[in-house]
Amino acid sequence: MQCFSFIKTMMTLFNFLIFLCGVALLAVGIWVSVDGSSFLKIFGPLSSSAMQFVNVGYFLIAAGAVLFALGFLGCYGAQTENKCALMMFFLILLIIFIAEVAAAVVALVYTTMAEHFLTLLVVPTIKKDYGSQKDFTQVWNTTMEGLKCCGFNNYTDFEGSPYFMKNHTFPPYCCLDDGNGTATEPCTKEKADDNVVQGCFSQLLYDIRTNTVTVGAVAAGIGGLELAAMIASMYLYCNLK
Numbered sequence: 001m002q003c004f005s006f007i008k009t010m011m012t013l014f015n016f017l018i019f020l021c022g023v024a025l026l027a028v029g030i031w032v033s034v035d036g037s038s039f040l041k042i043f044g045p046l047s048s049s050a051m052q053f054v055n056v057g058y059f060l061i062a063a064g065a066v067l068f069a070l071g072f073l074g075c076y077g078a079q080t081e082n083k084c085a086l087m088m089f090f091l092i093l094l095i096i097f098i099a100e101v102a103a104a105v106v107a108l109v110y111t112t113m114a115e116h117f118l119t120l121l122v123v124p125t126i127k128k129d130y131g132s133q134k135d136f137t138q139v140w141n142t143t144m145e146g147l148k149c150c151g152f153n154n155y156t157d158f159e160g161s162p163y164f165m166k167n168h169t170f171p172p173y174c175c176l177d178d179g180n181g182t183a184t185e186p187c188t189k190e191k192a193d194d195n196v197v198q199g200c201f202s203q204l205l206y207d208i209r210t211n212t213v214t215v216g217a218v219a220a221g222i223g224g225l226e227l228a229a230m231i232a233s234m235y236l237y238c239n240l241k
Helices: 002-034 036-043 045-051 056-080 083-109 111-129 134-147 162-167 189-194 200-210 212-238
Strands: none
Touching: 002 056, 002 212, 056 083, 056 212, 083 212, 111 134, 134 200
């Protein structure tokens, strides 16, 4: 009985924290969607690295909604001893856990396929919006400056973009000066060919691989918490009359 009460209390506290995280993510997601430029100014290249691949605002809103629902179901199920809520909590968390494992396997085994898919998705957007959409251009400028990279693959991603059509040059981040800094002179095709700057996707992969231990530890910690929450919810479910 004491064990049941302890797990019930811990389950309630844990899910209350999840609920608060969901509310926070929803708030940040709405903020990013409404005023993305101020978000970039505060978080800089860290946020822009993600924003070049996904719409962070919608992603945070979706993640916040899921955490909000999970936290509510976990709190409500544990506190009121509702078996239906506990089962729904368990099933949603199980689906998320399986999706995370599948995504990790795909990312590790099919990196080339993921790069090809993202190339088809990102490069046409660069050619269409870079230089005409203010927020999109700012995202890429912050990313390229922070990661010391150029485009998704290389400077050719900007060929045909509004920026290139207007200036007939590439972004300065695609050319390096003698001190390996961003070029101060116009970045022409000849200079971009002579000073090859790595694409941002390759640079991002390199940064992740150099921090494999940290990334792995965070992933293992999240997975462990999810497993513990699933076990706790099933324990409560099985011990309720």
